[in-house]
Amino acid sequence: MDLTVATEKFVAWWGEMGSKWGVNRTVAEIHALFYLSRDPLNADDVAAHLSFSRSNVSSSLHELENWGLISPVHFRGDRKQYYEAIKDPWEMFRVILDERRRREINPTVATLRACLEDVAGSTQEDLYTQERLRAMLEFFEVMIPLYDELRRLPRGPIQNLARLTAKIREVIG
């Protein structure tokens, strides 16, 4: 209970965003609370601050842990399970993207390959479909290695990249 206006506003917005990106609103709100909180929180803290049931909080914490966005913290002499969030946005989004890649992008590539197998000995009619599937697969096959490279760059060089690509456009344009 009793969050500041700014915290309240950010938590609500982050929940809203979550729901637009396929993340449970409650999970996203809890994540936002952890992100803004200086100190680790336990399930009761979260339940009290956001007025969710303990059980709902419990499973949401699990989900956030599975995503790698929060990690457990223990205090000696306190049995409760505390958690704290990744606090650096760069690291945080890297974790999210890595996880989405693992869960969704990789299987998508696998599915595309499977579809291409299915359509391999193709009649004239399916040739167009085959072509579309191949184009999509090629897209991922370029973007995935690019992401793999970008994710390893520290933020300094990333900031310069914008300037660099502007230059590239200038040269070729």
Added chain:
Amino acid sequence: MDLTVATEKFVAWWGEMGSKWGVNRTVAEIHALFYLSRDPLNADDVAAHLSFSRSNVSSSLHELENWGLISPVHFRGDRKQYYEAIKDPWEMFRVILDERRRREINPTVATLRACLEDVAGSTQEDLYTQERLRAMLEFFEVMIPLYDELRRLPRGPIQNLARLTAKIREVIG
């Protein structure tokens, strides 16, 4: 009705992905169907192929049009409204990202600014929160211009970027 195995599989998968990224499953499936289809389709075609109600198809087509992923096509002497999808994956994902930026990223930046205003004359206690909000805002303020640059690059240079960033890491690492 009577889609090929590959089409069926891809449509189902795309719907699955949609639901994980905050897009209505039906809308995503219809989009997939358009993507794979050589010829423009009308609402009846879609309803027949995927066994959705006409009205459901109608509103889904609208939504896809709002996203800019399909566009209307007319055939002389045929009153029906046909649509066709963007067929180039590069262009397609660019449209999706642009739209998500407009709908979600820009408002997020605005919200962050608003939160920072709220927390401006801050007590000691809120100082940490303020810091977190600022860090998040800074992240977006670097990534948005970078995206703006990348989205304007044709795919050739993008393919080389991966190699380039590998080089950068090599030099600084």
Added chain:
DNA sequence: TTGTAATTACAGAAATAACCGTAAAAAACG
């Protein structure tokens, strides 16, 4: 106009997802 075909709006039904409270289980102490 008038009739016909296509589209859209809407309200209720169906399906899905989210949430809570309780009870069982597990873990941490003495």
Added chain:
DNA sequence: CGTTTTTTACGGTTATTTCTGTAATTACAA
């Protein structure tokens, strides 16, 4: 060990989203 505290699992409920069918509207051709 037994006790206490914390965590998890589960069944039922509520809420939300999705989907459908019908009715109203619009666009078009004769």
